[in-house]
Amino acid sequence: MARALSSYAAYLFDVDGTLVHHHHAIPGAAEALQALKAAGKDVRAVTNNSSLGQHALAERFRRFGLPLEDHEVFSALVATARHVAQEQPGACVHVFGNPGLRSECERFGLRVTDAVDADYVVVGNHRGITYEKLTIAMRALLRGARFVTVNMDRTYVGADGDLVPGCGVFAAALERAVGRPPDVIVGKPSITLLCEAADSVGQPADQCLYVGDNPEADVGGAHAAGMHALLVLTGVASSADESVDDPPEHILPSVADLRSMFGSPSAS
Amino acid sequence: MARALSSYAAYLFDVDGTLVHHHHAIPGAAEALQALKAAGKDVRAVTNNSSLGQHALAERFRRFGLPLEDHEVFSALVATARHVAQEQPGACVHVFGNPGLRSECERFGLRVTDAVDADYVVVGNHRGITYEKLTIAMRALLRGARFVTVNMDRTYVGADGDLVPGCGVFAAALERAVGRPPDVIVGKPSITLLCEAADSVGQPADQCLYVGDNPEADVGGAHAAGMHALLVLTGVASSADESVDDPPEHILPSVADLRSMFGSPSAS
Known part of the structure; x- marks a missing residue:
């Protein structure tokens, strides 16, 4: 069962509490990512974010100093568009969400429509919600469109800190309107996000290590998706004792500690 | 148990399927209301409507030819404002709904605020919904405001017939955002609407007859509120057989048939 921390092909990272904390990179996270990449490992920042497209999100991470290319950012938006495109290539999609969701859908070759006739209604965070847009999305679902949501997160911290x-x-609004729950929930705690992330790397789940700070959401999620888990203690969990129910395969104080296992970037 | 149909002090009418059908008055409904009023009976049109204030709704009914004064229209909006004002006179209320809800709250002496500090958040149908308004209502609830909703209706038929x-x-959107259900649901199938309607007439429930077309919602609702029920067959129920589970005290083909029990208006 014991397996070397350096033996995986791909390293998938949770973001908040793992790579990032309060809009700053975790100290040493940038160097650890650099060391992994220099060692030829695939890395992905995997996030439940339901607002920003891949490029915008990668730009944000780069502003924090994290050495992540666009394709190394895998958000629930990307996973959603990817999932729909795998289910039905070129499907006609009604987007009920921010522009980032629309652009990800277009990037995966889906046909985006503002009309009620659609194969899918995909739902993300929606800063531009209006009664008219809600009505059209509801009617599309009532006409039989498949109901996909990026995640089911209640809240997140906005620009003003609240x-x-x-x-x-x-x-939830659309669920109430049409009287049925989403057919697919992509983001955590659903495992669809992790499965799509592994698939996008081209690796089977058992070659991926998922790195996160939350014993339940991250370790539990990794195991449900067939991956090994590395628990770091920079976020939700502050001691290894908190992971007794479903123990991770690996525990480290911080992602920064991954660096020493792969040598410094300059040494590779 | 048997009681004369003409013996009640107040007659509370469901609207759709009872007084109105497809934006027209049920034939004979106007004359029946006139006869009841001429006989000195209190009448109220009681509706789950969560958009229009009392005056606007009464104007609509008058355009259908129904002889209803403003005070004879008792919508879930009126009941909501009335209910909050009884619970906490002069309470500070954040309105998340159409202008009609705001004006009803003001009419009942409540202080309406657009800010997050409020004793109540009252929720109605909201054609002006925006992300910012949703955020403020959510924050008001998270700060502890009491959560009151006009009703829990999924949909209704819009101006375009869809x-x-x-x-x-x-x-449902706010319920998901704050992780708790409404503290009070006023409209049907809750009995708060009928209880408030009876109270507004100044009659105990057992002196009120509730007239509706739906064996479950109307007859069941009346009985739950302590009222007798008259089932009419112009809407949901098309035969008396449909009311076997919870039989109403009275059944008539239509509200029009009430007229003959009170004489014509001119004879009173």
């Missing part, structure tokens, strides 16, 4: 509505609020 | 989102959609 809570703002999350994607799950918009999904 | 379904549009109902009040319950907005309540």
